[in-house]
Amino acid sequence: xxxxxxxxxxxxxxxxxxxxxxxxxxxxxxxxxxxxxxxxxxxxxxxxxxxxxxxxxxxxxxxxxxxxxxxxxxxxxxxxxxxxxxxxxxxxxxxxxxxxxxxxxxxxxxxxxxxxxxxxxxxxxxxxxxxxxxxxxxxxxxxxxxxxxxxxxxxxxxxxxxxxxxxxxxxxxxxxxxxxxxxxxxxxxxxxxxxxxxxxxxxxxxxxxxxxxxxxxxxxxxxxxxxxxxxxxxxxxxxxxxxxxxxxxxxxxxxxxxxxxxxxxxxxxxxxxxxxxxxxxxxxxxxxxxxxxxxxxxxxxxxxxxxxxxxxxxxxxxxxxxxxxxxxxxxxxxxxxxxxxxxxxxxxxxxxxxxxxxxxxxxxxxxxxxxxxxxxxxxxxxxxxxxxxxxxxxxxxxxxxxxxxxxxxxxxxxxxxxxxxxxxxxxxxxxxxxxxxxxxxxxxxxxxxxxxxxxxxxxxxxxxxxxxxxxxxxxxxxxxxxxxxxxxxxxxxxxxxxxxxxxxxxxxxxxxxxxxxxxxxxxxxxxxxxxxxxxxxxxxxxxxxxxxxxxxxxxxxxxxxxxxxxxxxxxxxxxxxxxxxxxxxxxxxxxxxxxxxxxxxxxxxxxxxxxxxxxxxxxxxxxxxxxxxxxxxxxxxxxxxxxxxxxxxxxxxxxxxxxxxxxxxxxxxxxxxxxxxxxxxxxxxxxxxxxxxxxxxxxxxxxxxxxxxxxxxxxxxxxxxxxxxxxxxxxxxxxxxxxxxxxxxxxxxxxxxxxxxxxxxxxxxxxxxxxxxxxxxxxxxxxxxxxxxxxxxxxxxxxxxxxxxxxxxxxxxxxxxxxxxxxxxxxxxxxxxxxxxxxxxxxxxxxxxxxxxxxxxxxxxxxxxxxxx
RNA sequence: GCGGACGUGGCGAAACUGGUAGACGCAAGGGACUUAAAAUCCCUCGACUUCGGUCAUGCGGGUUCGACCCCCGCCGUCCGCACCA
Numbered sequence: 001x002x003x004x005x006x007x008x009x010x011x012x013x014x015x016x017x018x019x020x021x022x023x024x025x026x027x028x029x030x031x032x033x034x035x036x037x038x039x040x041x042x043x044x045x046x047x048x049x050x051x052x053x054x055x056x057x058x059x060x061x062x063x064x065x066x067x068x069x070x071x072x073x074x075x076x077x078x079x080x081x082x083x084x085x086x087x088x089x090x091x092x093x094x095x096x097x098x099x100x101x102x103x104x105x106x107x108x109x110x111x112x113x114x115x116x117x118x119x120x121x122x123x124x125x126x127x128x129x130x131x132x133x134x135x136x137x138x139x140x141x142x143x144x145x146x147x148x149x150x151x152x153x154x155x156x157x158x159x160x161x162x163x164x165x166x167x168x169x170x171x172x173x174x175x176x177x178x179x180x181x182x183x184x185x186x187x188x189x190x191x192x193x194x195x196x197x198x199x200x201x202x203x204x205x206x207x208x209x210x211x212x213x214x215x216x217x218x219x220x221x222x223x224x225x226x227x228x229x230x231x232x233x234x235x236x237x238x239x240x241x242x243x244x245x246x247x248x249x250x251x252x253x254x255x256x257x258x259x260x261x262x263x264x265x266x267x268x269x270x271x272x273x274x275x276x277x278x279x280x281x282x283x284x285x286x287x288x289x290x291x292x293x294x295x296x297x298x299x300x301x302x303x304x305x306x307x308x309x310x311x312x313x314x315x316x317x318x319x320x321x322x323x324x325x326x327x328x329x330x331x332x333x334x335x336x337x338x339x340x341x342x343x344x345x346x347x348x349x350x351x352x353x354x355x356x357x358x359x360x361x362x363x364x365x366x367x368x369x370x371x372x373x374x375x376x377x378x379x380x381x382x383x384x385x386x387x388x389x390x391x392x393x394x395x396x397x398x399x400x401x402x403x404x405x406x407x408x409x410x411x412x413x414x415x416x417x418x419x420x421x422x423x424x425x426x427x428x429x430x431x432x433x434x435x436x437x438x439x440x441x442x443x444x445x446x447x448x449x450x451x452x453x454x455x456x457x458x459x460x461x462x463x464x465x466x467x468x469x470x471x472x473x474x475x476x477x478x479x480x481x482x483x484x485x486x487x488x489x490x491x492x493x494x495x496x497x498x499x500x501x502x503x504x505x506x507x508x509x510x511x512x513x514x515x516x517x518x519x520x521x522x523x524x525x526x527x528x529x530x531x532x533x534x535x536x537x538x539x540x541x542x543x544x545x546x547x548x549x550x551x552x553x554x555x556x557x558x559x560x561x562x563x564x565x566x567x568x569x570x571x572x573x574x575x576x577x578x579x580x581x582x583x584x585x586x587x588x589x590x591x592x593x594x595x596x597x598x599x600x601x602x603x604x605x606x607x608x609x610x611x612x613x614x615x616x617x618x619x620x621x622x623x624x625x626x627x628x629x630x631x632x633x634x635x636x637x638x639x640x641x642x643x644x645x646x647x648x649x650x651x652x653x654x655x656x657x658x659x660x661x662x663x664x665x666x667x668x669x670x671x672x673x674x675x676x677x678x679x680x681x682x683x684x685x686x687x688x689x690x691x692x693x694x695x696x697x698x699x700x701x702x703x704x705x706x707x708x709x710x711x712x713x714x715x716x717x718x719x720x721x722x723x724x725x726x727x728x729x730x731x732x733x734x735x736x737x738x739x740x741x742x743x744x745x746x747x748x749x750x751x752x753x754x755x756x757x758x759x760x761x762x763x764x765x766x767x768x769x770x771x772x773x774x775x776x777x778x779x780x781x782x783x784x785x786x787x788x789x790x791x792x793x794x795x796x797x798x799x800x801x802x803x804x805x806x807x808x809x810x811x812x813x814x815x816x817x818x819x820x821x822x823x824x825x826x827x828x829x830x831x832x833x834x835x836x837x838x839x840x841x842x843x844x845x846x847x848x849x850x851x852x853x854x855x856x857x858x859x860x861x862x863x864x865x866x867x868x869x
Numbered sequence: 870g871c872g873g874a875c876g877u878g879g880c881g882a883a884a885c886u887g888g889u890a891g892a893c894g895c896a897a898g899g900g901a902c903u904u905a906a907a908a909u910c911c912c913u914c915g916a917c918u919u920c921g922g923u924c925a926u927g928c929g930g931g932u933u934c935g936a937c938c939c940c941c942g943c944c945g946u947c948c949g950c951a952c953c954a
Contacts (some may be wrong), residue, residue, distance in 0.1 A: 005908095732894075733892095866935045
């Protein structure tokens with residue numbers, strides 16, 4: 001028997017090398033087996049891997065290894081989402097070139113990932129900042145442009161006047177730039193857009209086909225696309241003296257039933273009418289500036305106090321020209337949605353009510369519950385969810401109608417009057433892809449003074465980022481790199497300039513999964529390879545990507561199909577969103593955050609290890625550098641090995657939930673590794689032959705049969721649980737199997753050959769079942785047990801259904817729905833005999849206590865409920 | 870503000886389609902082995918109890934023979950909001 005402890009430090013690199021030598025995870029593009037493409041969202045090379053990566057890639061790895069064992073041709077690749085702002089920030093702060101910073105990080109993180117023992121085909125690896133990747137992206141963008149999927153238009157950005165740069169919403173803090181502290185301005189820039197909004201309906205309705213996606217992600221996308229059936233109509237406008245103006249005000253509404261409750265109109269600060277009014281009003285100009293300081297984030301706009309300024313123009317109510325609705329410029333109306341103008345109905349919309357109260361506008365209730373028509377609106381708007389119980393009041397010809405009837409009637413009349421039309425509106429906006437930054441894919445266009453916007457000829461791709469750039473001045477380094485910028489126009493050969501904007505990095509991640517099918521192809525995607533591998537069968541990543549990345553990728557697949565680069569529209573067949581890794585936080589008595597390594601347990605609490613001072617521990621939250629509650633995967637792998645870390649990540653907590661990293665939990669996983677090693681060592685000594693015949697003979701012994709039943713039911717359930725990504729349940733079953741094997745070893749019944757054969761069968765199955773989770777330990781055990789070859793190449797064990805069947809069944813007996821006892825009976829027992837047996841059962845007689853039986857409910861094979869009174 | 874999710878022992882959780890609430894693990898307590906410690910093994914482990922049971926799945930109602938599960942209303946926590954990736 002092997003008395004030594006299992007040493008992952010020696011074993012893990014050995015087996016990683018063995019898999020490498022055997023090419024176990026290298027995938028060709030042709031196989032007679034069914035294909036399975038498993039993909040985890042590729043990492044941003046931030047410097048080092050974190051525990052979130054460990055969790056994400058472990059889950060994908062379990063699936064990849066399991067599917068391989070089940071006989072699939074598995075594609076499980078890895079790459080790097082390598083463009084983005086952190087590289088530029090590093091360049092500014094540490095004077096290191098973004099490219100060098102990025103590739104150095106990739107080297108570090110690749111080594112870290114390899115130490116996890118992932119079953120990845122590394123021959124397909126690429127980084128999105130490789131010109132050999134982004135060149136194809138440029139070509140596809142030009143093809144999208146030719147196909148009418150691209151548009152140039154003006155849009156609003158957050159502008160930092162000091163840093164001379166566009167700011168991301170997260171870089172705008174309280175209306176100020178994060179680095180400069182200068183108040184942020186809104187600025188209009190001509191930018192490139194992908195016309196995703198042309199696909200709103202398609203992207204929405206196809207969500208119904210994504211049945212293997214989490215319902216919540218589909219719902220989030222549905223809400224994001226935001227389809228609404230409404231009415232666009234226009235008001236006649238007049239000035240303060242009552243003179244009719246030439247222009248009309250077009251609004252969009254989904255609540256046209258409340259038209260008689262309208263008491264004002266609100267338009268965006270960026271609306272044409274507001275701009276015009278600002279020309280001769282300092283007040284309105286100031287208001288426009290104030291709105292601009294809110295930035296472009298929808299959240300900031302919605303949270304801000306509702307404010308407005310009157311424009312001294314009035315909208316005539318379409319059904320009662322004597323009613324004048326004052327028109328306000330308001331900070332809560334978004335220019336990009338609908339018409340950038342709304343009518344306000346304060347009684348039935350909280351935002352409108354707050355606004356009306358502030359500016360002393362009328363509040364007219366027009367919808368009320370039947371029988372409760374005398375409604376008083378206080379500080380809370382009346383929003384009735386139950387449409388059936390309400391009807392219209394105070395609304396002339398609409399009185400008494402339901403909300404839907406009133407909507408139809410208003411729409412019909414306004415259409416008849418020629419000033420309205422029913423429209424479907426979507427919240428989804430076109431995808432602005434221009435970024436005024438260096439570390440991104442150059443947008444392959446040239447601006448010519450005579451020809452305008454001109455494509456870079458395909459044979460001149462890729463447009464490569466220049467290396468000689470400096471970050472010592474504000475603004476985009478590409479924009480001041482005259483040598484790179486200056487080109488001759490491909491059409492007229494005049495002096496022209498390159499586009500200096502680069503792509504949003506979401507473009508890079510919108511097609512990488514397709515590139516993995518043929519990472520070295522001279523086309524963006526080799527169609528044969530993509531037709532074979534796509535769609536991704538199982539995609540795994542964080543819920544934070546539920547909307548943008550996944551929606552953009554769905555759009556990209558459609559765009560690539562149109563331009564002939566892909567044959568499918570939905571790139572991800574099944575989606576899984578995993579939870580975060582969280583950890584307790586610690587604060588010293590002086591209020592500084594402490595790292596987990598700086599504190600130690602004392603009694604019920606924590607102390608600072610160096611000083612013994614008490615430490616305040618707070619509940620676990622997302623690991624973050626700022627709160628110092630970060631555990632470095634390298635430290636864990638060094639101390640316990642990758643298998644222990646992997647096992648812990650999969651145990652206990654369901655994968656979609658946040659998992660709390662605890663030292664005690666890791667130790668538990670570590671002890672389990674050693675426990676398996678001891679048991680395998682013990683059983684490996686048994687000199688018995690496991691054959692069909694010896695197993696059949698073993699089944700004749702009750703104790704052996706019992707263990708065989710556990711083994712085979714574990715085989716059946718672990719496979720099911722892994723397929724359904726219920727790793728925590730699979731692991732609970734494995735614990736049960738180990739407990740059963742250990743118990744059989746300690747009772748002395750191991751002496752018989754029958755038992756030894758059964759135990760050998762059990763441990764071999766055990767090793768195969770945990771192999772996807774702890775692959776290194778599994779290889780080591782497999783070898784000790786004397787099996788040929790690698791366990792990662794071995795087929796998944798099959799269970800014997802005959803061993804799962806039983807001729808007895810335990811029935812729960814209830815009286816009035818409460819459990820009173822149980823009864824084990826033969827499977828085929830008749831209903832009458834079962835009822836009789838239950839009614840005579842001691843516990844039933846006792847709890848009936850003289851009551852008479854009214855009814856007996858029998859759930860076959862499960863339960864009998866006796867209803868008595 | 871708008872949208873979404875989640876809530877079960879000391880802790881992570883399980884409970885398959887409305888049918889035994891708490892599998893499995895962690896922590897804790899007790900014991901064995903040991904000169905001792907570590908490691909390992911065994912036992913106990915929701916609360917109360919007159920030992921018959923009773924109460925328990927965030928709170929309050931409802932549907933049902935039966936509800937962690939379905940419905941209505943609250944409370945709490947977390948996440949997203951279009952240039953972070």
